[in-house]
Amino acid sequence: MLVKEFCMYCGECAGVCPRNLIEIGENRLKFNKKDCKKCKICINACPVGALENEAET
Numbered sequence: 001m002l003v004k005e006f007c008m009y010c011g012e013c014a015g016v017c018p019r020n021l022i023e024i025g026e027n028r029l030k031f032n033k034k035d036c037k038k039c040k041i042c043i044n045a046c047p048v049g050a051l052e053n054e055a056e057t
């Protein structure tokens, strides 16, 4: 997951992840990428569109 610089660390994305994989830090977001199922719920929940999927590999 890519977090753009205008993320305001509101916690919205962390609250909606069904697997609880997002942690809000002081000035960063921490994703547990290993367990992410790429459901994109967090991407869709961000009010400012600060999340973007990394290129699928």
Ligand code: SF4
Pocket (backbone or CB within 6 Å): 003, 006, 007, 008, 009, 010, 011, 012, 013, 014, 029, 045, 046, 047, 048, 049, 050, 051
């Ligand atoms: S919902 Fe968007 S602005 Fe809020 S913490 Fe998540 S990425 Fe940042």
Ligand code: SF4
Pocket (backbone or CB within 6 Å): 016, 017, 018, 019, 020, 021, 022, 031, 035, 036, 037, 038, 039, 040, 041, 042, 043
């Ligand atoms: S894509 Fe889905 S599983 Fe992955 S961090 Fe976002 S909400 Fe959680």
